[in-house]
Amino acid sequence: MNKFTLLLLSTFLLGTATAQNVAKGIVYEDLNGNFKKDKKEKGIANVAVSNGTDVVLTNAKGEYQLPVGDDNIFFVIKPTGYKVALDENNLPKSYYLHKPKGAPELKYKGAAPTGALPASLDFALTASPEADNFKALIFGDPQPYTLDEIKHFEKGVVQEVAGIKEVAFGLSLGDLVGDNLDLHQAYKETIRKVGLPWYNLTGNHDMNYDVTQDEHANEAFQSHLGPVNYSFNYGKVHFIVLDDILYPDPRDGKGYWGGFRKDQLDFVENDLKFVPKENLVVLAFHIPLELEGESFRLEDRQRLFSILKDYPNTLALSAHTHFQQQNFFGAKEGWQGAKPFYEFNVGTTSGDWYSGEKNDQGVPASTMRDGTPKGYVFLNFNGNQYTIDYKVVGKPSDYQIDIYAPNVIPSDRGTAAKVYANFFMGSEKDVVEYRLDNGDWKPMTYTREADPRYVAALYRWDASEKLMPGRRPSNPVKSTHLWSVAFPNTKVEGTHTIEVRAKDMFGRTFTQTKTFRVEKP
Incomplete structure (x- = not known):
């Protein structure tokens, strides 16, 4: 074998090895929505494509190349202003599963062997205007x-x-x-x-x-x-x-x-x-x-x-x-x-x-x-x-605070109970206040305790003389968004209103009210 023949053979083998270790394809604009690249459909430049680790941009013709192993998922990274195809369950079809040997034998099955990669692994995109507000x-x-x-x-x-x-x-x-x-x-x-x-x-x-x-x-x-x-x-x-x-x-x-x-x-x-x-x-x-x-x-x-x-x-x-x-x-x-x-x-x-x-x-x-x-x-x-x-779930969108407090107290001696406010989106950084009957706003104290309403619901299961249907709730954890204050005792008989307001991390204020009664024993 002469040097020229050896050079040709080496070049051929190198090219074959390179082809086997590289995935090639085009990201194109799917004008007719058939998810196949037709002759008139052009590639899209500067779209990112990945093999799960490496990421490359398509060239001016929409072409890309990526390293390939024996277990990769190739996917196009949807750019702004385009949409990807969806399957029958509205899940994105923007990927290709490459498992030539299939998944290992497992209790819950993975992919069957996918065989060799397509000669051109193409991804379809459809132009779709997107607002910056969404x-x-x-x-x-x-x-x-x-x-x-x-x-x-x-x-x-x-x-x-x-x-x-x-x-x-x-x-x-x-x-x-x-x-x-x-x-x-x-x-x-x-x-x-x-x-x-x-x-x-x-x-x-x-x-x-x-x-x-x-x-x-x-x-x-x-x-x-x-x-x-x-x-x-x-x-x-x-x-x-x-x-x-x-x-x-x-x-x-x-x-x-x-x-x-x-x-x-x-x-x-x-x-x-x-x-x-x-x-x-x-x-x-x-x-x-x-x-x-x-x-x-x-x-x-x-x-x-x-x-x-x-x-x-x-x-x-x-x-x-x-x-x-x-x-x-x-x-x-x-x-x-x-x-x-x-x-x-x-x-x-x-x-x-x-x-x-x-x-x-x-x-x-x-x-x-x-x-x-x-x-x-x-x-x-x-x-x-x-x-x-x-x-x-099941509540108006402005329901952001739960107030837990007695429903009725005696007029002659008040109560040692507290008012609790669970601000669902709150954190220790937030300010939560309350007022009684449209009076002055006063601060509540951030506290790390179990939510009392949750505890009360939980104890219904433990105190019941009959087996309750369903499953007992889990034991409580200390809430990270709970505030409390001593109950604002008043001896004035009748119905009163406690109002709680909280400001979230985005500067928005939410309020919630609860009524209670003062009754003569």
């Missing part, structure tokens, strides 16, 4: 363990928002189901009834538990719902969705731990290279980043903070806890930004796991352990700014 709907932990609880989720939450208008999309923050991964299909069919494009992230109850590597913990999730790490744009907001559950726990191989693998944080870093610094970056994951305790691997949080340090506008969303709290991270926690890093740990649509007494529809009250009623969230975006509204 609204998103957020669900925390639907978490049904049975088909009956799927019905509770549908009747108790989904029916209230079905057909909602002027909302861009929805997002569920993990624990879409409760360990039975076959329920992912029922979950999808239920969420479809909201009528919005819907994004999802994985939770610790969405995982394949019979795995030995974290990389395989979401095989069933991926086959039903797509990638667990991805991003997209809407208006001037960049959303990053992440799996933050390490399973099995790398410390002892048992259970799970909050955190990220290196490749996930590499994805975040690579992704943000193409995001303008002035845009708002919203991160969504399941387990909160943790202010205290050992539920999250701190070196992962620190690297995330380092990646985000040059982005002044950020918001983090988490769920998992089945109570609601506002977390603020500063220099003490390793955050380097000029203002605290804010994480909203969102209350859940399943509340306290479908527990408590049932209403006329047969749906459990499911009040959370900190006294927050079950509900959902609206994120209201205005450019790179936002406000948050928590909506209690």
